[in-house]
Amino acid sequence: MGEKKHIMKKEMELRGKESVEENICVVTRVRPLSSKEVETNCPNIVSVDIENRMLSITKPGESTNNKPRTFTFSFDYIFPETSSQMDVYRNVAKPIVDKVLEGYNGTLIAYGQTGTGKTFTMSGDDDPSMQGIIPNTFNHIFSKISSTTEDIIFAISVSYLEIYNEEVKDLLAGKNDKKLKMYENEDGAVYVKDAICLAVDSVESITELMRRGNANRKTRATLMNDRSSRSHAIFMINIEQRCQGDNTMVLGKLNLVDLAGSERLIRTQATGDGLKEATNINQSLSVLSNVIATLAEGKGGHVPYRSSKLTRLLQNSLGGNSKTTIIATVSPASMDFEETHSTLRYAARCKLIKNRAVINRTSSTGLIAQFEAELQKLEMELALVSAHEKEEIEMINSNHNMKRVKCSKQKISTPEIDEEVKRQEEELKSTEEQKNDLLSRISSIQKLILVGGENLIEKAKRQQFLLESSDAELKNLDKSHKHLQEELEKKGAERIDVEEKYNTLQEEDTELTKKILKCQEQLSAIKEEYAIKEHEYQRDEEALIDSNRLLLREVQLANVMTAQYIPKEYWRTIESNVQWNKETLEFQTRGVAYTGNNMQQGRGDNGSNVPYAYGMNRPYGEYHRKPRIRHSSVPRPRRYIYMTKGSRAQ
């Protein structure tokens, strides 16, 4: 005994090393509005954002700042009203069943207000497309076994229990209402003593057990549901498998739990047995809620599993060795707001629970070993019976021979021999019956040992096809989603490109606009300058015209003067001695002693007749130097006389 405990402790230590802690998976499923709710125009308060896995509910009649008050929750997966049974199976149950087939414990729990679709989700209807998780699981398991290799053998067994008014009942035991007791085994796992556990060899046989159990389940019509489940039901499937090559054994346990629905007594108006059932249901759900709250806190304190049969049975699934998923079912109807809100809060809390699942490696004392031992025993019996049968046949044959010899020799009848043959033939018949019975027992046990790769049933294959086709559909969807995503990314990149180009163009445009503005400024400055210059030019032109006019007058005056005052002979002398100096822009005379004032002075001083030099003392314009006659090359200071417009020459 001590050695066994030691081995178990070692095994548990090993399991601890192999396991990984992970959060419970929590999903929600919204049922469609019922025909009654549609008829009464009941508002839908639920909105689902599948992509972001968010679900929001709106509180009827309450708003802050004119906005309706909404509560948003996020879950691992959300199934809107339009989700099919296969959608739920593929996304929620299939991953867990696959893990159970690897040897893990798996649990699926449907939780929610009464009438929100727990039984619909777990069991569904007979119509194949309406089948719920439990029947889809059968097809999945058997088709998976069909597709494994021959060197793995399986044994599948089933139990179906319910907890009704805090009593554990066996749903496979017919109408026998025997209460069952729960115990803990050596490694702490809770089990129900004397619960029927039947081995199954096909989808048909397991479906038959489910139907039998469902027929025995307590249901009642209530104000909230025509066929309300009044008990928590747990369908348990054990999958044991052994690899023939290395003799390794694993045992996966799958618990499929359809809880009774929580209900507000004021709404169901239950009385009598209905009231007692509802009180027990609410009580056990409240203990479940406490267990979840304690586990969610994660402080490792005392968890009140023992406070109800339900929590005790689910001990391993909540905070223990199991891959667990909770499916919270909710109603979209506005009148169910309180219940929906409470279910969602409860479910959100479940997300915090951590489990630590490990593959259950078993010793050889499992179902397969039991079957093999029984087969061995039956085959030994068969060998004995066959040997006996052979002896009997031989004896009968020898009696027949004896009878033939006696009859032919003595020509007498042999009543003793006839009697003996008759007796022996009866014995042979019974031996043959015994042999047939043994053969059929052997064959039925052999059928329960499922060999991997065997074509177990066509239906399972069909279901597998359904699953695979939905997988393929999903893959196709994924593909087109990916394609769309890529297209979107491409378009996004193109848009960025265009935006960049647009930005550069805009920048260029701004630059050019700046340049244009600058050019425009320069142009207007130039125009302004041009206008000023034009004005100045006009002024100069006018001044030139004026000065020309003045010069003309002066020339005429000079001509008159020279004609009158300079005799012709002097005139020729002056002409021949006068030269135009290009540099000084003056006339210069050779051999003339006096110019300008000197000449005037000279004439005045010495009384000579030297005439006034040409142009002397004559103002003639603003910009023009008056040509002067100079005698000597010695320069003398120039005199300029400026004349502004309107002033007169002196």
Ligand SMILES: Nc1ncnc2c1ncn2[C@@H]1O[C@H](COP(=O)(O)OP(=O)(O)OP(=O)(O)O)[C@@H](O)[C@H]1O
């Ligand atoms: N997703 C769904 N699609 C279509 N019909 C649904 C869906 N969910 C629930 N229903 C329908 O709603 C009704 C109530 O569902 P169901 O009996 O499964 O509720 P429940 O949660 O198990 O209730 P209870 O706790 O009272 O047993 C049924 O008629 C069922 O067919």
